[in-house]
Amino acid sequence: MTSPVPGAGGSDTHSPGRRILVGRVVGAFGVRGEVKIESWTEPRSAILGYRPWTLRDARGGERELIGVRGRETAKGVVAELPGVDDRDAAEAMRGTEIYVARAVLPKPAQGEVYWVDLEGLQVVNVDGRLMGRVSHVFPTGANDVLVAREGDREWLIPFVRPQYVTDIDLDAGRVTVDWDPDF
Structure with missing residues (x-):
């Protein structure tokens, strides 16, 4: 078994264009617009390597995001999102879900499988x-x-x-x- 990546909607769970929910924004970090990320990848910093991100807000609005930068800290993953330049904008991102295309995840090792592929x-x-x-x-x-x-x-x-x-x-x-x- 490999990374516990939960699935994301869609009736065809194995379609090439399927998106996978890999994390969410849980709040602001500092005053410069960085956000704290709850990552469901293993290791948790792997979320930063999967691109591009599709962000889905609480109202269901979606946008593709290119150019995310980030790092792992002792308290979790912190990211800089393009267009999010201050603490208020970062706080407004709270609850935003982060999706990536299933195709960007690395091929599982022999004998392993992503949880999402079982759904x-x-x-x-x-x-x-x-x-x-x-x-x-x-x-x-x-x-x-x-x-x-x-x-x-x-x-x-x-x-x-x-x-x-x-x-x-x-x-x-x-x-x-x-x-x-x-x-």
Whole structure:
């Protein structure tokens, strides 16, 4: 498993033009217009290497942003956004989501997969019983958890390979799990 990058909308989760939510602005940093970034990339400073950014504000307005500069500090990632020149403008960016094209993320290492690439895949158990589709994956500290949903039913499956997640076939659009669907 590689970077826990959450997914972002769209019905075709594997389309080449798909955008991925990688972080958000959480406030102003200093008085010169820098912003604090909550990054969901691993490492968290990797967000600065993915370009261009598409920013989405609380009202759903979007704009592409080129020329972001930033750095990692002891308290997180700080960025300079073009056109944001003072603390008031930086504070007005609070809550803005940061998206990048899925295509700019590096290819996962052999045997690894981005969480976002699992979203929407069909989940079947080793006996061939359909358990819905991958809704999302989240960390717990001990291990990651794959969430499969079918209608109102939801399964929380420890993302432990190969014990519970026995196979991932991105080409076939399927995750096979060793999990009792009645559990």
